[in-house]
Amino acid sequence: MKGSTADIVICGAGIAGVSAAYHLAVRHRVKNIVLIDERPPLTLTSDKGTQAYRNWWPGPDDTMVRFMNRGIDLLEELADECGNLFDLNRRGYVFLTADTRNAAELERHAQAVSAFGAGPVRVHKGLEDYPPSPPRGFQGQPTGADIVLDAATILRHFPFITEDVVAMTHVRRCGWLDSMRLGGWLLENAEAHGVRLVRDRVEAVRTVGGRVQTILLQSGGLLDASNLVIAAGPLLKQVGAMLGLDVPVVNELHGKITFRDSLGVVPCSAPMMIWNDTVRLKWTDSERVNLKAREDSTFLLDEFPAGVHFRPRGNGERCELLLIWTYETKSWEEPVWPPVYPRYYAQVCLRGLSRMIPGLSAYFGHESEGVVDGGYYCKARDNRPVIGPLPVEGAHAIAALSGYGVMASQAAAELLAAHIVGGPLPNYADAFLFARFDDPEYQTMLKRLDALSGQL
Numbered sequence: 001m002k003g004s005t006a007d008i009v010i011c012g013a014g015i016a017g018v019s020a021a022y023h024l025a026v027r028h029r030v031k032n033i034v035l036i037d038e039r040p041p042l043t044l045t046s047d048k049g050t051q052a053y054r055n056w057w058p059g060p061d062d063t064m065v066r067f068m069n070r071g072i073d074l075l076e077e078l079a080d081e082c083g084n085l086f087d088l089n090r091r092g093y094v095f096l097t098a099d100t101r102n103a104a105e106l107e108r109h110a111q112a113v114s115a116f117g118a119g120p121v122r123v124h125k126g127l128e129d130y131p132p133s134p135p136r137g138f139q140g141q142p143t144g145a146d147i148v149l150d151a152a153t154i155l156r157h158f159p160f161i162t163e164d165v166v167a168m169t170h171v172r173r174c175g176w177l178d179s180m181r182l183g184g185w186l187l188e189n190a191e192a193h194g195v196r197l198v199r200d201r202v203e204a205v206r207t208v209g210g211r212v213q214t215i216l217l218q219s220g221g222l223l224d225a226s227n228l229v230i231a232a233g234p235l236l237k238q239v240g241a242m243l244g245l246d247v248p249v250v251n252e253l254h255g256k257i258t259f260r261d262s263l264g265v266v267p268c269s270a271p272m273m274i275w276n277d278t279v280r281l282k283w284t285d286s287e288r289v290n291l292k293a294r295e296d297s298t299f300l301l302d303e304f305p306a307g308v309h310f311r312p313r314g315n316g317e318r319c320e321l322l323l324i325w326t327y328e329t330k331s332w333e334e335p336v337w338p339p340v341y342p343r344y345y346a347q348v349c350l351r352g353l354s355r356m357i358p359g360l361s362a363y364f365g366h367e368s369e370g371v372v373d374g375g376y377y378c379k380a381r382d383n384r385p386v387i388g389p390l391p392v393e394g395a396h397a398i399a400a401l402s403g404y405g406v407m408a409s410q411a412a413a414e415l416l417a418a419h420i421v422g423g424p425l426p427n428y429a430d431a432f433l434f435a436r437f438d439d440p441e442y443q444t445m446l447k448r449l450d451a452l453s454g455q456l
Contacts, residue, residue, distance in 0.1 A: 006034040008227040008420070009215050011202045011239055013037035015046040015183050015405055016398045017231030019413035022186040025193040027414075028421050033194065034223060036215075038201040042183040045233050045375035046405065050256065050311055050322050052272055053407030054093055054174035055118050056145070058109070060448045062116035063431045064384065068404075069117065070426065071411030072173060076138060078182070078410070086182035089175040090138040091271035096154070096161060096168045096356060099277050103149060103167035106276065110145045110169050119144025119173060126150050130170075132157050135269035138175065146170045158273075160266055160357055174272065176311060179406045205242040205395075212243075212394035227420060229396045234335045234376035236386075236399040243392045248380060248437055249400050250331040255341045255374035257323040257349050257367075258313075265359035266312060268319035274309035274456065275356040282351055282361065300344060307456060308352040323349040323370070326455065335376045346370045377402045382442075382449050387412050387432040388419045396420060397434065403455060 008024060010017045013035050024030040055072055057064035079088040097103055107123065114121045121144055124130045130148055133141065148154055148168050155161060191197060201218035205228060215223040232239045240247035280303050283291065291297045308325040327348065342348075346367040354360040363369075379402045380386060386400040398416045401408055415432070418425050436442045 004034075004221070005032070005224045007032040007225070008034070008229060009202075009223055009225040010035045010229040010231055011037075011215075012231035012233060012235070013039075013041040013187075013197065014044055014231065014233050015042060015179055015409045016233070016401055016412060017229070018042065018183050018187045018190065019409040020229055020231055020398050020416050021190040021195045023410075023413040023417040024420065025190045025195045028417050028423075029193070030417075030421065031194055033190075034196045034198055034225075035190070036198045036200055036202055036217070038199060038218070040199075041187055041197070042180055046183060047180055048256070048373055048375040049179075049403065049406065050176060050272070050324060051179040051406050052093075052174070052176040052311060054171060055143075056093065056113055056171045056174060057116070057118070058113060059116065060445065063428050065113065065116040065118050066426070067411050067428050067432075068407065069173075070414070071408050074410035074414060075177070075182075075407075078185075079138065082185055084137070085185055086178045087136070088138050088177045089136055090141040090172065091133045091135060091175045091269075093171045093174040093272045093274060094158075094168055095171070095274045095276045096165055097276045098162060098164045098166055100166055102276055106167055106169045107147050110147055114144055118171075122146045124148045124150065124153060127153055127156075130157070133170070133172070133175075133271055141172060143173045145172060158270070160359055161273075162356055162358055170271070176272070177406070182406075202239065202242070207243065207392055210393055212392060225394075227394050227396065229398060229416065229420075230390075231398045233399070233401075233405070234378045236378050236397070237333060240390075240397075243390065243395055245390060245392070247386070247400075247434075249378055249386075250333065251335050251376040251378050252329045252331055253339055253341075253374070254324075254326060254329075254377055254403060255339070255345055255372055257321075257346050257370040257372055259321045259323060259346075259350065259363070259370035261312070261319050261321050263359070263362055264319070265362065266310075266319070266321060266357060268312045268315045270312050272309060272311040273356065274307060275353070276306050277355075278306050279304045279308060279352045279355045281348065282354060282364075297344065300348065304348070304352060308349065308356070309456060310353055323353055324456070325349045325352055327352075332376070339374060339376070341372050341374070346372055377455075380437075381446055383455060385412060385432050386434050387415050388429065388434065390434050
């Protein structure tokens with residue numbers, strides 16, 4: 001590697017970096033690309049999430065809906081091209097409530113997101129033609145959302161849900177995929193078109209006259225390169241500092257529980273399901289006494305925010321549930337590896353989810369059987385990505401993809417490639433530029449936008 005040259009060096013072989021390599025090498029025929037990562041590809045955060053996707057995003061405008069719609073278009077193109085090797089499905093996201101006040105809010109929110117281009121809203125008030133989603137495949141399925149305001153219809157299709165449910169929104173252009181298979185296929189094709197994967201660590205970047213010149217590696221190797229792409233996930237801030245940049249992002253720690261549903265409480269054909277109400281965890285009287293006695297556990301008796309959710313994985317006797325609940329967030333500028341999760345996290349997730357699925361209470365006391373893992377959401381204050389040129393000439397980013405890296409990977413990589421090769425840019429490109437951080441209009445927009453916008 002010493003004395004080597006590259007036209008483009010990509011720092012990071014997660015789903016963002018691998019997708020960037022694919023779009024540059026395969027779709028634009030760019031030569032002499034080197035992809036660098038000290039870890040095996042796709043193993044830092046790309047394999048840690050739910051691997052789900054959706055085009056359902058709130059405002060304040062239609063930017064993220066357009067971006068995600070394009071990303072899903074590209075995922076479907078790739079699925080068709082490879083015979084759906086990565087099992088893209090369209091099961092959807094189902095938001096549920098037992099609160100009649102929240103039922104009206106579900107409909108209001110659906111109409112607002114629909115207006116941004118996410119698809120039409122269909123309201124069902126009785127035992128009518130609400131069509132459930134098939135467990136496999138994605139073709140020929142509706143877009144938009146179905147709102148069901150009849151409990152009997154909901155329970156007919158999802159009999160494992162609590163009987164006091166009153167409404168649901170089934171968002172349709174959503175589902176999940178196998179990100180490791182997708183990433184593996186993209187990498188294989190990129191390497192077939194000349195991309196070189198190097199197991200090493202970028203230690204420094206030398207610039208001359210405000211332009212990228214040389215990449216220094218931990219091994220001692222040097223790479224003369226005219227272009228550097230930062231695809232470093234939660235390490236964005238550290239790599240940006242090598243260029244003298246202070247990238248305004250934080251890293252939020254997020255976890256999930258993988259729990260085997262050995263009793264078959266939830267069918268493995270279920271969609272992603274989200275409880276849209278606040279929750280108080282179920283405890284016995286003796287458990288309450290014990291929790292009150294410890295200062296670090298009294299919070300478990302408080303009301304928890306809405307949003308506990310799950311999706312199934314596997315089939316038949318090997319069905320697992322992936323449980324997620326962002327009931328609190330902690331921000332880190334420098335991620336800690338391996339991440340450390342609260343010791344009560346599994347208990348909180350399982351007991352919270354039992355509000356939506358009462359049958360899960362059969363597992364109380366067995367929470368330790370679940371596997372806790374996860375990673376960091378690298379986020380800008382608007383929860384939008386950073387894609388395109390950086391203030392140092394020749395430096396680009398495909399980064400700050402928060403918790404939506406898998407679903408956004410293809411639209412992000414397509415946009416990055418267009419910036420580098422000089423191709424036409426989509427009308428959402430400016431919203432993701434690094435330059436926005438110094439734009440007064442951006443500061444005004446932040447006042448109208450929650451940092452959790454679009455986050456589950």
